Amino acid sequence: MTGEEKFKVDLEGYLVIKNVLTKDEVAEMNAFIDKGETNGRPSLWGEPFKNLIDHPKILPYLIELLGPNVRLDHDYALFMDTGGKRGGLHGGEDGGHARGNVGDHWYKYRDGVMRNGLCVMTYNLADAPEGAGGFACIPASHKSNFAPEIPREVRSFERAAHYVVQPPLEAGDVLFFTEALIHGTMPWTATHQRRALLYKYSPGHSAWSGNYYDISQYTDLTEQQIRMLLPPSIGRRPRVVEQREN
Numbered sequence: 489m490t491g492e493e494k495f496k497v498d499l500e501g502y503l504v505i506k507n508v509l510t511k512d513e514v515a516e517m518n519a520f521i522d523k524g525e526t527n528g529r530p531s532l533w534g535e536p537f538k539n540l541i542d543h544p545k546i547l548p549y550l551i552e553l554l555g556p557n558v559r560l561d562h563d564y565a566l567f568m569d570t571g572g573k574r575g576g577l578h579g580g581e582d583g584g585h586a587r588g589n590v591g592d593h594w595y596k597y598r599d600g601v602m603r604n605g606l607c608v609m610t611y612n613l614a615d616a617p618e619g620a621g622g623f624a625c626i627p628a629s630h631k632s633n634f635a636p637e638i639p640r641e642v643r644s645f646e647r648a649a650h651y652v653v654q655p656p657l658e659a660g661d662v663l664f665f666t667e668a669l670i671h672g673t674m675p676w677t678a679t680h681q682r683r684a685l686l687y688k689y690s691p692g693h694s695a696w697s698g699n700y701y702d703i704s705q706y707t708d709l710t711e712q713q714i715r716m717l718l719p720p721s722i723g724r725r726p727r728v729v730e731q732r733e734n
Contacts, residue, residue, distance in 0.1 A: 557692025
């Protein structure tokens, strides 16, 4: 990560990583989705989707933000047609208490190092220009102490508030955000379908989902991918990327 990227994550709680996927990669994944064979976890849909587990452009961010023992906690897809609606603003301390998972929704900084609980890498397979809807958040709310004070009508997007933003995204971009950030899904207003793949990660010692990965469902996993699909553990755990000897 660049110094500016670290500044933006610490400041706002999210980051748009541009052009992670090539046009050909986006086209290949969209062609698969068009076939309608999209049941279950995207990471099981085939090689292009499996490769997102530890995408080489994304892995350095995961290690920087969640530590060297980072693991994939769960993954799923979001498809939205024009007029589609999903959840309002949630997350952060308030969202964690509501679901009983506050221990996984956190952000910490100490001695120059950022660390997060549950985090998301959202692979965007369709453009989401300004005003289109989709992902929205309250920047910097991962450090807010007054999340419960957000009015209900703002949380449900019934009233616009200047502090709620919808970052514009292009197909191929990846949106990172920490679940400590207050976020949600605005109604989708674009004429094309929203397509987003959410791969959610936890530090090696914790989990949000209790539905752990069964690696026997996958074919030709690399050793690195196997390490990232392991259940959480507090004891000795292999690093995602082995340290090089000096």
